[in-house]
Amino acid sequence: MIVVANVAVFVVVMGINNCPAHDSTDRFGSCVAPFLHRFSFQPLRENPLFGPASSTLEKMGALKWDKVVHHHQGWRLVTCVWLHAGVVHLLANMLSLVFIGVRLEQQFGFIRIGAVYLISGLGGSVLSSLFIRNSISVGASGALFGLLGAMLSELFTNWTIYTNKAAALFTLLVIIVINLAVGILPHVDNFAHLGGFLTGFLLGFVLLMRPQFGWIERRNLPPASQVKSKHKAYQYVLCVIALLxxxxxxxxxxVMLFRGESGNDHCHWCHYLSCVPTSRWSCGN
Incomplete structure (x- = not known):
């Protein structure tokens, strides 16, 4: 359902964008795929991801610090998660969502995984807004990183029922590190990734606890062998700490965001988490 919703929103955005009606041929060239009429893409020199204009994304709810803080448009913290910069961006995120989300949904259900996805997206938007002020941000990457974070905490909180724990942990950590490392490249909002990941990691302890081994089969066991508690004590402790x-x-x-505070004022090195300048590229806020 989430994939369908994202695709539907993208189609609506492209229809509203209506490139032929706002053709900026003199500046960027002609619309791409003109046979799609109003759904055609902006010129590649303007948007190489085969998508709408930045102005359309901003109008439809892209995340922008000035709009959120000075124009009191807090709803952008949520709407930006459902917007994508282009077909390439949409396909990359939706393929990742299918790869990560299907297994989690099969194990924990749509409601819990949907909650992790949405709340993680919000967490990514909040952290992104605290550190990035001069550009718009769209995409479900924060929510997707939330699912990765939830997978990691789910492994920890359900540690006793897993076999091949070390292999599962190593594989998951490699995937997470590689994806976060990509975020140090320019024009990638790694703060949204980090915010979503941390939110999902904490949510995993709260929403993805499994019953301890033997709880489901307790009625078929003799009284002396029955498990008395659905979850182990450490699971409850982790759940409470994570929720707090x-x-x-x-x-x-x-509070920091709506007061207009910048995270960079409190953490002078944090900007390196989103972009590391090199001789080949520079970074900006």
Whole structure:
């Protein structure tokens, strides 16, 4: 359903964009795939991802610090998750969502995984807004990283029921590190990735606890062998700690954001988490 919703939103955005009606041939060239009429793409020199104009994305709810803080458009923290810069961006995110989300949904259900996806997307938007002010941001990457974070915490909180723990942990950590490392390249919003990942990681302890081994089959066991508690004590402890950190994190982040504070003022090196300047490229806020 989430994939269908994202595709539907993209189609609507392209229809509203209506490149032929706002053709900027003199500046960027002609629309791409003109046979699509109003759904054709902006010139590649303007948007190489085969998508709409930046102005259309901004109008439809792209994340922009000035709009959120000074124009009181907090809803952009949510709407930006459903927007994509182009077909390439959309396909990359939706393929990742299918690859990651299907297994999680089969194990934990649509409601819980949907909650992780949406709340992680919000967490990514909040952290992104605290550190990036001068550009718009769209995409479901924060929500997708939230699913990765939830997979990691799910492994930890359900540690006792897993076999091949080390192999599963190593594989997951490699995937996470590679994806976060890509975020240090320019024009990639790694703060959205990090915010989504941390949010999903905490949510995994809260929403993805599994019953301990033997709980489901307890009725078929003799009284002396029955498991008395659905979850282990450490699972409850991790759940409470994660929930408290999640609530405090959102409160602090939102208060800082709507006060107009910049995360860079409190962390002078954090900008390197999103872009590391080299001789080949420079970074900007």
């Amino acid at each position: 950190l999640l609530i405090v994190g959102f409160i602090v982040g939102l």
